[in-house]
Amino acid sequence: MSEFDLVVRGGSVVDGTGSAARSADVAVRDGVVVEVGRVTGSADREIDADGALVIPGIVDIHAHYDGQATWEERMQPSSWHGVTTVVMGNCGVGFAPVADDDHDTLIELMEGVEDIPGAALHEGLSWNWNSFAEFMDAVDARPHDVDVAAQVPHGALRLNVMGERGANHEDATPDDIAAMAELARAGIEAGALGFTTSRTRNHKTSRGAYTPTLTAAPDELIGIAEGVGAAGTGVLQVVSDFLDVDDEFATLRKMVERSGRPLSISVARNPMLPDHFRTILDRISAANADGLQMTGQVAARAVGLILGLELTLNPFLTNDVYREIADRPLAERVAALRDPERRERLLARHRERASGERDKLGGSLVTKFELLFEMGPEPDYEPSPSDSIAARAERDGTTPAELALDVMLSDDGRGMLYLPFLNYVDGNLDGCAEMLSHPHTVPGLGDGGAHVGTICDGSFPTTLLQWWGRDRERGTLEVPFLVQRHCQGTARTVGLLDRGVLAPGYRADLNVVDFDGLRLHRPEVAHDLPAGGRRLLQRADGWLHTVVAGEETYRSGQETDALPGRLVRGATPAPAGR
Numbered sequence: 115m116s117e118f119d120l121v122v123r124g125g126s127v128v129d130g131t132g133s134a135a136r137s138a139d140v141a142v143r144d145g146v147v148v149e150v151g152r153v154t155g156s157a158d159r160e161i162d163a164d165g166a167l168v169i170p171g172i173v174d175i176h177a178h179y180d181g182q183a184t185w186e187e188r189m190q191p192s193s194w195h196g197v198t199t200v201v202m203g204n205c206g207v208g209f210a211p212v213a214d215d216d217h218d219t220l221i222e223l224m225e226g227v228e229d230i231p232g233a234a235l236h237e238g239l240s241w242n243w244n245s246f247a248e249f250m251d252a253v254d255a256r257p258h259d260v261d262v263a264a265q266v267p268h269g270a271l272r273l274n275v276m277g278e279r280g281a282n283h284e285d286a287t288p289d290d291i292a293a294m295a296e297l298a299r300a301g302i303e304a305g306a307l308g309f310t311t312s313r314t315r316n317h318k319t320s321r322g323a324y325t326p327t328l329t330a331a332p333d334e335l336i337g338i339a340e341g342v343g344a345a346g347t348g349v350l351q352v353v354s355d356f357l358d359v360d361d362e363f364a365t366l367r368k369m370v371e372r373s374g375r376p377l378s379i380s381v382a383r384n385p386m387l388p389d390h391f392r393t394i395l396d397r398i399s400a401a402n403a404d405g406l407q408m409t410g411q412v413a414a415r416a417v418g419l420i421l422g423l424e425l426t427l428n429p430f431l432t433n434d435v436y437r438e439i440a441d442r443p444l445a446e447r448v449a450a451l452r453d454p455e456r457r458e459r460l461l462a463r464h465r466e467r468a469s470g471e472r473d474k475l476g477g478s479l480v481t482k483f484e485l486l487f488e489m490g491p492e493p494d495y496e497p498s499p500s501d502s503i504a505a506r507a508e509r510d511g512t513t514p515a516e517l518a519l520d521v522m523l524s525d526d527g528r529g530m531l532y533l534p535f536l537n538y539v540d541g542n543l544d545g546c547a548e549m550l551s552h553p554h555t556v557p558g559l560g561d562g563g564a565h566v567g568t569i570c571d572g573s574f575p576t577t578l579l580q581w582w583g584r585d586r587e588r589g590t591l592e593v594p595f596l597v598q599r600h601c602q603g604t605a606r607t608v609g610l611l612d613r614g615v616l617a618p619g620y621r622a623d624l625n626v627v628d629f630d631g632l633r634l635h636r637p638e639v640a641h642d643l644p645a646g647g648r649r650l651l652q653r654a655d656g657w658l659h660t661v662v663a664g665e666e667t668y669r670s671g672q673e674t675d676a677l678p679g680r681l682v683r684g685a686t687p688a689p690a691g692r
Contacts, residue, residue, distance in 0.1 A: 117155035118143050119664050125163025125626060130170040130615040132598040140168060142622040145663035145678070150616055161659055161666075163626045167593070170601040170616050171198025171623030171662065172575045175378075175556070175608050176411055178228045178564035179262065180208045184252050185238040185644060187677050188259045191572040191651045192562035194671060198623035198662045199682070200562060201608055203265030205353050206312035206327045209239065210249030211274045211297055217241055219281060219319075223269050226320040227312070228564035229426065234647030246297070247304035250681060258679035259667045261623075263608070265351065266301035268311035268327040268338070281326050286334045294334070295341025302342055305683030307608050308349035308375070309342050311335065313362070315355060332365040336372055343373030347685045349608050350377040351411075356394060363397045367406055376407035378607055380559060382417060382536040383545035391545060398554045409607050411558030412549035414574040414582065415495040416534030420650060421480060423447055423527045424639045426567035429481045429518050433467065435460040448527035451519065464515045480533065483507070483514030488521045489530040489636050495577060496586070499541040503531070530636065542588060550582065550591060556603040566649035570637040575600060576654040580632040593629075609685030611692075619689025622664040625657060632656030 120142040127138040127150065139153035177200040179189050189200050202208070207227050209220055217239070225232040243249040246266055253262060272280035275293045280286075286294070298309050317325040342348040350369055356362050370377050379398065383391045394410065401408040421428045424444055430436040439450045450456055468481070479485075483504040487497045499505060503521070507514040521529045537546050549555055562572035578600055583593045605614035613621040637652040653671060660668040665676040 116158045118148065118153070118157040120159050120161070120622070120661070121153050121155075121157040122161045122163050122168055122624065122626060122659075123153070125166050125168035127168045127616060128594050128597045129617060130598055130601040131617075132594050134594055135167070140616055140624065142661075142664045145622050147616055147620050147622050148618055150618065161626060166658060167627040167629045168616065169196070169597045169625050169627060170614050171621075171625060171660070172196045172600050173199045173201075173604040173610065173614050174558075174560055174562060174575070175201040175604045176204050176558035176560055177202050177562040177572075178204060178207070178230070179562060180264070181224070181230065181235050181238055182563050183258065183262050184240060184256070187257060188673065189262065189562065189679075191570070191653070192560070193259045193660070193668065194653055194657065195573050195575040196625040196627070196657050196660060197260055197562070197575060198660065198679075199261040199263065199605070199610065199613060201263045201265065201307060202563070203267050203306070204310050204351055205317065206268035206310050206325060207317075208264070208267030208270050210243055210246045211270055211301075212241075212244060213274060214241075214244070216273050219273060220270060222319045222321055223325065226322075227317040227325060228561070229568055230564060230566055231643060231645070231647040232320060233645040234643035236645070238644035245304075246301035246306060250305050250683070254681040257677035259673065259677055260662060260679040261682050262679060263307045263610070263682040264305070265308045265310045266298050266306045268309065268330070269325060271297055271338070272326045272330070281323070283324070283326065283329045285331055291334050291337035295337050295344070298338050298341040299345045302345035302348040302684070305681070306348065307610075307682070307685065308351060309338060310351040313352065313354040317353075332368065335365055336368050339369035339373035339375065343375050347609065348375055350375055352377060353380040356390070359393055359397065363401075366408070367401055370401070370406040370408065376409065376607070378409045378411050378558075381410040381412050381549060381555065382559070383539055383549070384536060385539050388539050388545070391549065395549070395552050395554070402554055408554065410549065410552065410555040412552075412555045413537055413546065413559040413571070414550070414557055414578040415543060415546060415571075416538035417536040417559070417569070417571065418495070418532055418534035418538070419480070419568050420489065420570060420637060421486070421522070421531040421533060422529060423522050424648070425530070425650070427480050428522060428531075429483075429486070429515065430460060430464065431480070433460060433463050435463045444527050448523060451523060457519070461513070461515055461519070479535065482533070483518060485533055485535070486514075486518060487532045487534075489532045491636050493532065493634060493636055495532075495534070495581065496538075496543045496588075497532070497534070528639070544588065547582075547589060547591070550599070556607050557600045558604065566643070566647075570650040570652045573634055573652045573654060576632060576634050576656070579627070579629070580634065580656070584629065584632065610682065611688035612686040617692065619692055622661060624661045626659040628656045628658050
């Protein structure tokens with residue numbers, strides 16, 4: 115009988131602690147790392163990692179698989195990018211607790227905030243739960259390719275306790291706050307990792323109403339935080355516009371003070387307020403200096419929209435001529451747009467609109483051709499302004515609208531345009547480098563499972579290693595630092611102390627990576643959600659082996675039969691002696 119279940123031999127181990135790479139073997143037994151070094155014992159299975167990196171599994175703490183985890187075993191695209199644990203329920207949106215009459219309302223909230231098709235949610239969600247504990251049981255009933263953890267969403271709490279008053283942004287009464295605090299505490303005790311809320315005007319329902327939590331008063335937020343604190347465990351997660359930084363941080367500090375629980379905040383660089391992110395980071399640092407644990411969640415690249423004829427947005431979406439054919443199948447739309455007469459009418463109408471009226475949906479953004487870039491087979495996520503559609507059109511002697519149309523018509527109508535906005539300032543991602551390097555941040559905001567028709571950022575872990583660890587000409591970051599931040603760092607942020615490190619006693623979640631071969635592919639459209647719903651997916655080369663709890667789940671990007679991932683119920687302690 116073999117001494118180990120698995121031994122990964124001869125790799126360059128980056129163990130997740132920030133220590134330099136070292137040549138070592140990693141031995142696994144019963145889903146746990148038992149030895150790192152020179153392993154002499156035999157194993158049921160061995161992986162030859164010679165010439166490759168061996169790193170812990172990625173812990174992605176900002177995902178939105180709340181629906182997908184109930185109907186699907188595989189948390190793709192995240193699990194294609196080295197992720198072995200996902201945390202969902204972010205941004206105050208989710209599906210529990212819920213009354214039977216509120217299913218549609220929660221679907222509209224998720225559809226609007228996270229761009230997940232309502233038809234897919236209506237068909238995919240079984241709704242065999244009301245309480246948060248019952249929702250956890252529904253997730254737990256299905257095996258997965260990664261570990262899945264959940265958080266209690268403020269939007270669902272508010273609707274469950276206040277009904278229409280909550281959806282209409284009325285102030286919560288003291289009784290309402292006490293009831294929400296009790297439900298939050300119960301959710302934590304059922305295994306939720308924390309409580310999340312949204313305070314941004316970017317989050318709206320599919321009907322256009324602001325998220326119910328937008329105007330929640332400080333007393334409500336602090337009261338719910340105290341409910342989390344009463345459970346003795348759990349974290350807090352917030353996304354905010356920070357329109358009044360002083361008032362907002364006063365509330366966030368009180369949430370941490372009164373609950374005794376750590377809090378994380380979404381941080382990004384807004385091109386309209388390019389220095390504002392530093393103010394947020396400074397406030398986070400000040401809170402930590404005062405003994406209040408706060409962490410910024412930051413992105414590995416720009417938060418950018420993907421435009422195309424198959425997708426939710428394109429520069430001609432509200433053009434009257436395009437609307438004539440907008441509901442046709444893709445092949446018919448492509449044929450129609452290639453017709454010279456219709457093409458000229460479309461472009462003429464675009465010129466009229468550009469010189470006069472503004473497009474209703476994102477006209478100030480999706481037609482900013484100086485910010486639009488063609489997505490090639492290997493996407494460039496820090497493109498030079500000289501490669502924009504506007505700059506190329508000027509060089510080619512054509513109009514930006516014509517060039518954008520030709521790009522989208524390429525590949526039988528599957529051509530894509532990339533529009534980086536948050537974090538992309540002055541033609542670079544220098545702000546990302548600053549945020550990623552900050553002592554009180556961790557990588558996050560990948561939104562795996564969400565924005566399925568406009569954004570495909572579940573591939574952030576590949577960008578982190580490939581771009582920031584290897585390819586960026588404007589300056590890279592050390593690989594051990596990047597691995598520590600996205601493995602041990604993210605795991606600690608949400609209280610999962612049993613993973614993110616390759617050392618005896620820790621979970622045997624790991625990746626074998628061809629570092630030189632890491633390469634992102636252009637996203638593709640799949641119609642594989644319930645009800646034939648559409649979503650963007652993105653693959654990558656270089657992830658040779660992904661192991662969850664000692665079982666290989668992916669081999670060179672291809673799934674195996676193993677589904678060892680389970681629901682994580684609550685915070686997990688570090689191994690004894692660690």
